[in-house]
Amino acid sequence: MSSREELERPIRPRYARIVGLVLGVLTVLGAVAIMVLVPLVAGVPLGPVDYLGTTALALLICWFLYRQASVAAVPDDDGLTVRNLFLTRTVTWPEIVSVRFGQDRPWGYLDLAEGEELAVMALQQADGAYGRTEARRLATLVALHEPGRH
Template sequence: MHAPFRPRLARVVALVLGVVVAVATPALVLTIPGEYGVPDLVGFALVGGAIVWFCWRQAGVRAQVDEHGIAVRNLMLSRRVEWAEVVSVRFGQGRPWVQLDLADGDTLAVMGIQRADGDFAAAEASRLATLVALHTRTAQND
């Protein structure tokens, strides 16, 4: 029940693309015709490195849950919230990923559950909503 939430399709695509770019960039830099100078080659390497870094971050998107709350690692930002802070879980039509409504009025995207994963994503959103309901239950709910 406390297994991490990770996207399937986005993770596979990011890992494959990252490996391809990681292999192709040095091959390109080392075999490119001599008309390019050192600054150009460094530029190619930096762009390739940025793409690999982006793919690595995308592949690492997840939400880790435990007894105390949920730690969300999105593409650029990471945040941890306690269960009591989560008001609801939303995954309506048109949403690319799950959103948590928080008690302070803020929302938190959970990119670890992505619409592109179809039925798997719907099941994972339901699992997260169940976890929220279980962990935010009080004597007044019973």
């Protein structure tokens, strides 16, 4: 992989993905355990609504964990697509003024030309040095796409 390809690969958090996967597996195992063990151990029969409710709750939790684990910032020639927990937004390179990633915030932010800021949950403080390296990589991409630098 060339250094340009390495620079332009998607930015993804490290620990959020691991935690999401582990909690997803635990959620599924917990739901199955509830549906199997409650009738056996407690002697309380579960009806179809109980099974449906437990399954629906487990699926909802797994969906949320999937969204958290799949946050990313994906660069391309035109700009950056930022996928956060609930919203996905694409901004062009000229719209991005700077990248901020400081100790006082849980994730990174883009300062945009119109004065707005955009959270980039793919840059996580919880990732420590890895997160700082990814923030520098994103700042480098922004600098490379400044007008007149092509």
